[in-house]
Amino acid sequence: MTLExxxxxxxxxxxxxTPRGRAYVLHLAAEAKSAGERRxxxxxxxxxxxxxxxxxxxxxxxxxxxxxAIFAACAARQGAKLPEIPPSLRLVDAIDRHVAAARHLPxxxxxxxxxxIRDARQVMEASLFLQVLEERAVDELRVLATALRPFDPRxxxxxxxxxxxxxxxxxxxxxxxxxxxxxxxxxxxxxxELRHAEAVAYREHTQLTLEFLTAEGFIGSRAMTLFWRGVGxxxxxxxxxxxxxxxxxxxxxxxxxxx
Ligand SMILES: [Fe+2]
Numbered sequence: 392m393t394l395e396x397x398x399x400x401x402x403x404x405x406x407x408x409t410p411r412g413r414a415y416v417l418h419l420a421a422e423a424k425s426a427g428e429r430r431x432x433x434x435x436x437x438x439x440x441x442x443x444x445x446x447x448x449x450x451x452x453x454x455x456x457x458x459x460a461i462f463a464a465c466a467a468r469q470g471a472k473l474p475e476i477p478p479s480l481r482l483v484d485a486i487d488r489h490v491a492a493a494r495h496l497p498x499x500x501x502x503x504x505x506x507x508i509r510d511a512r513q514v515m516e517a518s519l520f521l522q523v524l525e526e527r528a529v530d531e532l533r534v535l536a537t538a539l540r541p542f543d544p545r546x547x548x549x550x551x552x553x554x555x556x557x558x559x560x561x562x563x564x565x566x567x568x569x570x571x572x573x574x575x576x577x578x579x580x581x582x583x584e585l586r587h588a589e590a591v592a593y594r595e596h597t598q599l600t601l602e603f604l605t606a607e608g609f610i611g612s613r614a615m616t617l618f619w620r621g622v623g624x625x626x627x628x629x630x631x632x633x634x635x636x637x638x639x640x641x642x643x644x645x646x647x648x649x650x
Contacts (some may be wrong), residue, residue, distance in 0.1 A: 395632055399597075403538050405610055412609055413543060414469035416535065418476070420550075421462035423528065424455045428483055431517055434508045435567075444570060447563045451521075454560065458553050465546040474607050480599055483524065485592040490520070493588050514571040519582050522564035523589045526634040528557045583644070586637040594632050 406412030432452035439445045466473075478484070487504045508517050532554035540547040572578035604610055633641060 393630060393632075395630065400534060400538065402601075402604075402610075403534065406604070407538055407542050409471075409609075410469040411471040411473070413539070413546075414466045414471040414473055415476075415604075415609060416539075417462050417466035417469065417546065418473055419480075420532075420535070421459050421466060422476075423482065424459065424524070428455070428504065428521070428524065431504060431521065435514060435517055438508055438514050439567070441570070444567055447567070451560050451563060454556050458556065461549050461553060465543070465549060468546070469543075477603070480596070480603060482527075482592065482596045485596050486520075486524070486589050489588040489592040489595075490585060493584060511571040512573055512577065515568045515573070515578060516581055516585075518564050518568035518571065519578070519585050522561060522568060522582070523585045523634070523637075525557050525561040525564055526586075526636045527589060527593065529554060529561060530634050532557060583640065586633060586640070587631070590631045590633045590637060597632070 403416070406416055429452065432448055432455075435448050436445060436452075439448060483504070504520075506513070508514055532550050536547050536550040536554060539550060568578055568582075
């Protein structure tokens, strides 16, 4: 486990101790998949003619709506009132912006989520975008399920069930990307690019979240608040927070060079 992962787990535990902190984390899980992602499923369904793959996309879309309802109910059960959470804390939108910036997409809101999907390569790209979201979801939900168990075992059990669904989605996104990839190289290069953009966005999102949490008094003592502010300031210096799958792929790519 990297130092950054350890720090994230400490922060999560700090939050989960209080009903308000649990409500915040579960609310964020409910909001994790944005309207933009739902639109992506719709656009993919217009392009994908293979019956089995189309069914998997429709099932995935339905699962995400169900997950949202599950997490929203878990958040409400904590019985805590949350402050308004600014749109700048929407992780999917931040990833979208970073991918767009990396690809120099034009337009007023040059988001990847708004880009048209008209050919096989774009289906592959959209599938890989969904895949990197799922990779992060799997990592986060696994940690959340374990950390939440002592405080709210019922919600922890539901988080575990959602995590299992997300692992299934991961396989489906990967199969869809493979089916539409023009070449194996294009698939690998795009996946590496999206994982990098996602990790940069995730790091930025962590800093914004820390600022929000300390400003809103989610983190208990003054000493802890100062500590987390320090972590937030140090975050840009830390290693890029790739997901487990992202780190494994990077290690494979680096292996021939190291040999
Ligand atoms: Fe999913």
